[in-house]
Amino acid sequence: MKIKRSAATIIGEVSALILTFLTHWVVFYFIIINSFKTRAEAARLSLAFPKKWQIIENYSYILSYGDGLFFRSMWNSIRLTIISIVILVLVASMTGYIMQRRQGKFSKISNKLILAGLIVPPSVISTYWILSQLGVVGTLAGLTLVEVATMFPFSVMIYKGYMATIPRDIDAAAIIDGCSASRLYFQIIFPILKPITATIVILRSVVVYNDFANPLYYMSGARNSTIQLFVYTFQSAFLTQWNYLFAAIVLISLPPFILYLILNKRILEGVTAGAVKG
Incomplete structure (x- = not known):
């Protein structure tokens, strides 16, 4: 037809x-x-x-620039991305699970706080002060906390919406069979979240990997340079080396492109699955 x-x-x-x-x-x-x-x-x-x-x-110049600065920056960005995403997936998925399964005053307050996290922009000065009080300012650990905190509200809302499509009967059946809370989540619920987890991994990995502002604010020194700060070294107010700048952009675009090729089949499934119920 x-x-x-x-x-x-x-x-x-x-x-x-x-x-x-x-x-x-x-x-x-x-x-x-x-x-x-x-x-x-x-x-x-x-x-x-x-x-x-x-x-x-051009490409040889990028790879050898600054005594291997490209590879150090790439390694820092990859470490930052992997650590941030692993923590984000674990924390946000568990939070979304609890918020969806437990209804009451606590859930309503939590929803409002999460929504506020999506609307209210973070303050650089107060964030820097908190990191300094924790003793992690200028470190990869401190920057990881910032990345996770900024991405947390969005990820929780996505997980919460997807969690609504999972029947509560699964939880009840597992508990009747003597399943503990940790085993229920990690062995039964979390594997069901693969589509939405793949979506979170791709969407948020790109955000962390391409982040320029947070590393600029909270990291310092060539040793802690990320890949976006490395690209910035080829641009200035008076002289921009466009051939090297574009070559660097091509090289730093390869990891996200490879990640997309690996996980692209689950993106649409994860995005649309949580749209049925909220």
């Missing part, structure tokens, strides 16, 4: 494809092609092919 589509529908679909092409693929092409140019050509910021190809030189 063929479904007839109106002319307006076809025009809308074509327009969406053209808009996607202009806003995404042209940008990708622009970055990649300028990473192959010399400094003078890249400074023109054009879409033209380079007159002189300088691929190996």
